[in-house]
Amino acid sequence: MQIIDRQKVNEQIRDLKKKYGDDRSALMPILQDLQEIYEYLPDVVMQETAHSLGIHPVEVEGVASFYSFLRTKEKQGKYVIRLCRTISCDLAGKSNVARQLENEMGIKFGETTKDGKFTLEYTNCLGMCDRGPALMINDRLFAKVDPEKASQIIADCRRDFLKSDFPKVVPSDVKKAGPILDHDLKPAEAIKKALSMSRSEIINTIRESGLKGRGGAGFPTAVKWQLAGAAKGKNKYVVCNADEGEPGTFKDRMLLYEHTDFLLDGMTIGAYAIGASKGFIYLRGEYLYMKKYLEEALENRRSEHLLGKNILGKDGFNFDIRIRMGAGAYVCGEETALIESLEGYRGEPRNRPPFPVDTGFQGNPTIVNNVETFIDSALIIVKGSEWFNIHGTEKSKGMKIFSISGDCERPGIYEFPFGIKVSELLKEVGGEDTKAVQIGGASGHCISQKDFNRTIAFEDIGSGGSIIVFGPDTDMLQVARNFLEFFVEESCGQCTPCRDGNPKLLGGIEMLENGRCSFTYLNELKKLCETIQNASKCGLGQSSPNAFLSIVDNFKPEILGRVPEAD
Amino acid sequence: MAKILIVDDDEDFVSAVNLLLKSNGFDVAIANSRQEGMEIFDKDNPDLVLLDVMMDEPDDGFVMAQSLKKKAKNIPILMLTNVGQVTGMDFDKDSEMVPVDDFEQKPIMPNILLEKINQLLGK
Structure with missing residues (x-):
């Protein structure tokens, strides 16, 4: 058993508190960093963390045991292998890869090898549905894994010479770009325009565009911003929900990488509109490999005065963004659960009312919007509401970005207007012999051929962007x-x-x-x-x-x- | 005789306030939505607006207040709402997002309402 020096733990916690703050909201990042050091969270580490933050150790254990990426019971292996078990990876042959991995290591899923080298786990959706089967080893991703490749990956780990499929970024697989993905806008252009407008003018422009939340629930973005802007409170917060956990969704993965500046523009505009000075990107644990990239992007913007104090010379407009990592809990995609997680609690949804627009992060007015919603907002501010709302239907305005995977010839990311018929979409992606389509991920609806003439729109079949196609042989x-x-x-x-x-x-x-x-x-x-x-x-x-x-x-x-x- | 526009989707509240105001010598116009309220405002040129917050949309009152202040900066607006009780949300007037002249929670005593109205009308 590993002997842990309590004093050393305390020194580490002290350093981490300097980095993340000394209130309860620092709990998650502190635990994540301590797990990096100790490879799990031993009792003494949780106890000292609790004492240091002035909370009961049971509270810390309660939080740590909630998240699947935090480990309290045993040391995890040097290489933690997480195989995606989402339906898209399942259809692509996950079972064979799973068997191969178990055979190679002589362990079952949920176990660690005796030599402490490997831990084998299932995980839910790595956001690689167009490239399945996918697996993640620590923070490295591997796509289109077959048994042979799995065997090679394990051999590389044994030699401590693991190469990632994606040393820097996961390349995008955009099959059809429209006005949202293909435009001539320059970074920060939207902020400059927004700063020349009043706060209510910004919100009214968003209102006239008809933009509704792109995460799936479809709540009008302008209403959310207006209510948060009107709510009493000195400290207001902007939160980007980058906890893209819906099975079959991977469009935010691409947006976070390739449209980073527009996302950050949208968050900054949101902050200006509601009067916020702090923001968070809540990034799903499975996208850990993006953290460094996003932190660099934030740092660049600070140096360009696009974040920080008096942004672009606007007196009194101070705003900065921090990244907080999720830890493998799908429910944290729900905005109140996300806020609980940000505050350092178990990601359990809250009762509503009160609503986050009034009582959000640490009881303050908070807007929580999806990655795509912030990007759309930035574009709307520059290009105008009509540019956006000429697309779509009466109740579902604008273009929507879809992640399409499963049994089709051309899986990938597509931009279509809301109101597109399922049959039209299937034609585009090469799924003419489709038996069924799951629209909206695991929480959505599975339709059969009789409904392929229905449309994808909030008033018909809503979707946050996940479309999974099932071929004729699917059980x-x-x-x-x-x-x-x-x-x-x-x-x-x-x-x-x-x-x-x-x-x-x-x-x-x-x-x-x-x-x-x-x-x-x-x-x-x-x-x-x-x-x-x-x-x-x-x-x-x-x-x-x-x-x-x-x-x-x-x-x-x-x-x-x-x-x-x-x- | 001062003309007051009531914009509220709560019919019971509207009829009670209508009765109160008429019996106290005010001329009253009624609208049950933001859109209707804007139309009547343009047509009737009221001297004061009593405005609810949550109507068809949860922020209709705020949006209407912003539009009214752009059209006629000097028309007093008294925002009357029970949004705090229903949702737990806490709002108050502010020049940009809630540009109203006074902000009161429902239910409101008739004498206090009349006092506020007279105050805003400069009586």
């Missing part, structure tokens, strides 16, 4: 199982219907697979879905039965074919 029950396993794993456990209901649904899938699910029980499960939707307090719980319900409803012959005669 839809396997799809439902994959999504339910995801929700069982990712439920934060606060609401009983979500915590206990989703395992029941998963149990139902197993019964269906084995031909042991009666019609009566299937109907009971559908009623349970309604309860989960109605009685869960956050979007995760409310949307968790969507895939199950839509697959059961839309693929009845396939599902019911496995049900025994009615009882």
